Amino acid sequence: MNEIIKTSKNRKVIFKKALVIMPIFVILFFLTATKAHGAELSVEGLLAGESSDTVKIIVLMTLIAIVPTLLLMMTCFGRIIIVLSFLRSALGLQQTPPNQILVGLALAITFFVMSPVLTEINTVALQPYNAGTIDSQQFLDLAVDPIKEWMLMQTTTTDVDLFKSLSVQAGQTGIENMAPQDLPLTIVIPAFIISELKRAFLIGFLLFIPFLIIDMIVSSVLMSMGMMMLPPVMISMPFKLMLFVVVDGWGLLVKTLIMTYN
Incomplete structure (x- = not known):
């Protein structure tokens, strides 16, 4: 061994x-x-x-x-895959849907949400670069601007100020009075990730509430019937699946995720 x-x-x-x-x-x-x-x-x-x-x-x-x-x-992939993982845990399912299905769904939603940004990058940066009207440095600058603007729209001011203050403490100068769109990616990206994690955990908390209520009701009924040896999860799981299907849970969840982005 x-x-x-x-x-x-x-x-x-x-x-x-x-x-x-x-x-x-x-x-x-x-x-x-x-x-x-x-x-x-x-x-x-x-x-x-x-x-x-x-x-x-x-x-x-x-x-x-x-x-x-x-x-x-x-991109929005991080928030979406975290929410889908929370949903699977709330339903009490271990490997269903499989990870490949969740990642595929998250990628599909990500491309749907990011399609306006990708279209803008293709119009203002990729096509002029292929035509030879701009060089590589101009291409990078023009391609970064749309994605940075989109990330700032999803990022809270508190998170941006947090990383600005940390950068000032690290010795970087000239950042205090910068406009958000002028900030470097070293500040915008971590602030965006923190904001995405906050929103993903908030949505996950709201997802857990209805399924937690079902678990509590099933546990109370089993205890009142003296069936304490029977696992409540075994009884509550079919009810949670039925509730999720009846209310069109997948459609509501995907719609909610897409609507959370500006």
Whole structure:
């Protein structure tokens, strides 16, 4: 048994080391391939706007690696998946619906809510960049503005002021009098995440109340009948499922989640 545990621990350590080493090998591979074809990678060349297919591939791979993180930090996906998890717990279900279904539903709602922002980014940033009228730096600036404006609409002033004060204490200057739209992403993103967590937990609390009442009623009835050995969850779960289906719970929940965004 101890040998099995040691083997599993060794595999985890090897896997973690591989995750760290693999990106380094990938970068070295592209650098070697670039030199083999007579190309040069230099900071001066990148700043001057020189185009390189190898650089584009490296940037693309980096973006693919951080897309899940960006999805969690800068969209409504976090609030939605937390609320859906609260719903499953309130119903007393362990693995139904499965995690894949919840993530798929959360992604679908996320794309629905974020579609105006994505359309604006495509119009003001992506299409001009593909047409060659703007460079990479202008593309990033124009693409960040719509998502930052959307995040600020969902973020409370208290959370923004909190991270502004923390930044001032850390030694950053010139932030106190900045307008919200001029704040850097290092302040907007954590403030947005905190606001999303607050709202998700509030919605989860409201979800628990009707199902908690059903559990209390079932427990009281079982105790009055002297059936204390029977788990109340076994009896209350069908009633909670029936209530959720009768009131069109999925439709109401999805509508409520979408309506919570401006």
